[in-house]
Amino acid sequence: MNIYKYDIVFQEVPDHVSLAFYVCGCPLKCPGCHSPELWTEKTGTPLTTELLQQLITRYRGRITCVLFLGGEWHEAELCQFLKVCHHNHLHTALYTGLTEVSVRLLEGLDYLKTGPWVRALGGLDSPTTNQVFRDLRTGKILNHLFQHNTKEPSL
Numbered sequence: 560m561n562i563y564k565y566d567i568v569f570q571e572v573p574d575h576v577s578l579a580f581y582v583c584g585c586p587l588k589c590p591g592c593h594s595p596e597l598w599t600e601k602t603g604t605p606l607t608t609e610l611l612q613q614l615i616t617r618y619r620g621r622i623t624c625v626l627f628l629g630g631e632w633h634e635a636e637l638c639q640f641l642k643v644c645h646h647n648h649l650h651t652a653l654y655t656g657l658t659e660v661s662v663r664l665l666e667g668l669d670y671l672k673t674g675p676w677v678r679a680l681g682g683l684d685s686p687t688t689n690q691v692f693r694d695l696r697t698g699k700i701l702n703h704l705f706q707h708n709t710k711e712p713s714l
């Protein structure tokens with residue numbers, strides 16, 4: 560699994576500081592994609608469990624979650640990485656343009672954002688978005704946390 564870059568991000572997973580990996584090779588090619596550099600795997604460098612562990616050790620105490628964005632369909636590898644994160648007592652999150660993922664992946668994740676980018680509908684901060692951000696531990700949809708000046712929807 561190749562990554563284009565990694566970064567520390569503050570808003571992608573509510574209430575968490577996340578080590579985010581931008582995974583290469585996204586096949587979805589959503590029109591208007593904000594990260595077309597992720598469409599090909601050729602621009603990336605391999606992520607290994609050793610590198611992941613190295614980075615977790617480097618940022619220990621400063622991060623609470625590890626987030627994967629983009630090319631999540633390298634499922635076996637991703638599941639292995641998620642185990643390493645949990646072993647280090649970190650939460651796990653995945654942003655995918657797909658509308659669903661396998662049970663195997665769900666078992667390794669705490670948070671999941673699903674849905675392709677559709678410019679007319681907007682992202683998680685838009686009330687009309689098609690995308691869904693879910694806390695998989697509770698099953699709750701947390702889109703309201705991204706939408707300023709909106710209240711939690713009643714169920």
Ligand code: SF4
Pocket residue numbers: 585586587588589592593594595597629655656657675676
């Ligand atoms: S799923 Fe995300 S990374 Fe992939 S094309 Fe769509 S917006 Fe871009």
